[in-house]
Amino acid sequence: MSRTLEPVRRPGRLGRRVAARRSPDLVPGRAPAPPSSPRLVLTVTSAGSLPLMRGFPQHLQRAGWDVHVVTGPGPDLDALGDVVGGVHAVPMRRDPSPLEDARALAAWVRLLRRLRPDAVLAATPKAALLGLVAARLTGVPVRVYHLWGLRLETTTGLLRRVLTLTERATARAATRVLSVSPSLSAEFAxxxxxxxRPVDLIGRGSSSGVDTQHFDPSLVRLSEVRQAARAARLEPDRFVVGYVGRITPDKGLGTLDEAMRILAEDGVRACLLVVGEEDVAGYDPFTVHHVHRAGRVADPRPYYRLMDVLCLPTLREGMPNVCLEAAAMEIPVVTTTATGAVDSIADGETGLLVPPGDAAELARALRALHHDTALARRMGAAGRRWARTHFSRPELWAGHDQYLRRQLPKEGNDR
Incomplete structure (x- = not known):
């Protein structure tokens, strides 16, 4: 069962009052939250995932929550220390590891006993499993599994069985499941x-929306675009197909490589601009000529400006942020009908959808945008309107705030 919850624009009244408590490992000098603030724990497995929710913990802190962020150690976690109620490092391994997982679960139980939060919002598989099981063991009343994706979709054999069991265990430990896209809700249920348990959805989904004030093509200077072109050694007078993201098999990059080969054989003067870094050691799917690698960049906006089309040939997603960013930057998007990706564009309006793993169809969609520049411009302009209408961060964040508050026990009730 999938239930859609529309975003609520105005923040409501605070939930029940809780005593203000401070963990001894908080960053010194931070002002404590007001005594009336409900305490919320946000968690993802790796600190490297925190940029996907940039600004969200701070928004909830300003909205009246006492926010504590728990991830594996890393600079992205440390950077939050002065703007939320607390940051806590719990090392968690992404892959199954019984001994390390047991140690992490024990650390989680100790942490939650000390913090005594009113709610836990847990995303990414390992953090969600450990955090929500620990939350259930310690009596946290609101335990929300923030479903960002379904890793088991692209696995087989024993690993798939293990991941299926862990997903079920995570959902069982949660009081609610909150998905980031309609198709992911349907797949999970x-x-x-x-x-x-119902699988909830706020608006059109997304983990954190898109900052359309930041991802605005009018704010990127021409000098920045030229510098990005030089850094990537981009060739002039070529149709630029862009990819932004991790270099990993789940993204379908072998299909993109084959589609670029088909375009070259058809006489299309195209090149591939890859923005991102290797996620699987030794994995390099690109064999065609005219591949330009920018690596990981601090600001992808100048690189979006270099692209004629963004291509995400993915095999599975939750809700791909890169498609929303490209749309906000007025770049047409070609992606697949895979879970999550299918919800990230308006097919025929802001971009084109193709079946996952189909290089011929992918090449056909890219060729269509190469041949019809007017269509590409219309899709780019429509994409920005669409991103602003459906994935605005202020509205989405307010929706999450209200969603969590509705789950809190009534004032005066015991846990």
Missing amino acids: GAGLAGR
């Missing part, structure tokens, strides 16, 4: 992973 349809596979029987949610049990009897």
